[in-house]
Amino acid sequence: MPEDGIVFDLQRFSLHDGPGIRTVIFFKGCPLCCQWCQNPEGLEPRPEISFSKEKCLGCQECQKVCPVRAIVFEGTKRIDRQVCDRCGKCVEVCYAEALRIVGKSYTPAELLEEAMTDMPFFVSSGGGITLSGGEPTCQADFLTSFLPLCKEKELHIALETCGCFVYEELEPLLSCVDLILYDIKAIDPVLHQKLTGRSNKTILENLGKLLKKDECAVQVRVPLIPTLTATDENLKAILVFLKEHNITEVSLLPYHKMGESKLEGIDSPLRPLNLARMSEQDLMNISALFRNAGIKALTY
Numbered sequence: 387m388p389e390d391g392i393v394f395d396l397q398r399f400s401l402h403d404g405p406g407i408r409t410v411i412f413f414k415g416c417p418l419c420c421q422w423c424q425n426p427e428g429l430e431p432r433p434e435i436s437f438s439k440e441k442c443l444g445c446q447e448c449q450k451v452c453p454v455r456a457i458v459f460e461g462t463k464r465i466d467r468q469v470c471d472r473c474g475k476c477v478e479v480c481y482a483e484a485l486r487i488v489g490k491s492y493t494p495a496e497l498l499e500e501a502m503t504d505m506p507f508f509v510s511s512g513g514g515i516t517l518s519g520g521e522p523t524c525q526a527d528f529l530t531s532f533l534p535l536c537k538e539k540e541l542h543i544a545l546e547t548c549g550c551f552v553y554e555e556l557e558p559l560l561s562c563v564d565l566i567l568y569d570i571k572a573i574d575p576v577l578h579q580k581l582t583g584r585s586n587k588t589i590l591e592n593l594g595k596l597l598k599k600d601e602c603a604v605q606v607r608v609p610l611i612p613t614l615t616a617t618d619e620n621l622k623a624i625l626v627f628l629k630e631h632n633i634t635e636v637s638l639l640p641y642h643k644m645g646e647s648k649l650e651g652i653d654s655p656l657r658p659l660n661l662a663r664m665s666e667q668d669l670m671n672i673s674a675l676f677r678n679a680g681i682k683a684l685t686y
């Protein structure tokens with residue numbers, strides 16, 4: 387039996403994660419822990435329970451059904467996560483939908499059915515599906531079953547990756563992937579470790595291997611996080627790396643705070659950064675830095 391995939395979100399009609407209209411599939415689990423993570427509910431590989439204090443009615447139905455007494459009413463906290471075994475019973479009785487299971491299992495055929503729903507839009511716009519997360523390659527066994535099914539249906543497949551994967555696990559899947567959206571966050575390994583919890587050695591090596599292989603298109607993306615990745619020193623080091631690898635185009639992804647609002651409801655090691663948004667002028671200056679070095683900079 388092929389392994390199930392654990393997916394925490396499906397976003398339809400996305401326009402920024404590859405060409406055309408796309409359905410983005412968010413897989414659970416990530417080997418990195420970037421301080422600015424936009425999808426912190428994707429870090430943990432297993433399904434987890436999220437809690438929204440704004441939606442909670444205080445009815446205490448959840449407490450009545452919890453078999454391990456993990457429901458607490460302490461300030462804004464509702465779940466003792468040391469005790470909770472993620473059985474989901476509290477979610478079933480929470481009619482206010484304050485409690486929610488983040489992460490659903492799909493067989494390859496079930497997920498294909500979801501992906502095929504928007505096929506007419508993919509065909510008319512040149513779109514397809516984008517595997518995101520989390521880090522989709524954390525579920526390489528599932529992708530081994532799922533991606534050939536997608537290819538049989540002639541779906542365009544984009545893969546968003548942080549680059550921290552076992553190359554030998556991804557290599558057999560490359561023939562099914564049309565586009566890889568590959569994040570580069572920092573070149574200095576010490577800085578990368580500080581920002582993401584992991585060294586970038588494997589990430590940079592894997593990118594080099596993919597570029598040499600030339601089997602599918604690779605689009606490098608740089609998240610611009612003020613004071614963290616969007617510093618003169620780091621951007622110049624990235625420029626040098628891109629030039630060394632003959633990369634002529636890059637996508638710049640400005641920081642936004644969307645992920646930070648999700649932190650309170652889950653058990654996350656991250657804390658809100660509360661950084662100021664990058665100004666249009668700063669973004670234009672960074673684009674110009676790349677352009678002047680002969681690298682086309684796309685911004686979103």
Ligand code: SF4
Pocket residue numbers: 441442443444445446447448449464479480481482483484485
């Ligand atoms: S069942 Fe839902 S709405 Fe009721 S107390 Fe529990 S979390 Fe709040």
Ligand code: SF4
Pocket residue numbers: 435451452453454455456457465469470471472473474475476477
């Ligand atoms: S998921 Fe299960 S164990 Fe966890 S709080 Fe809800 S009912 Fe209790």
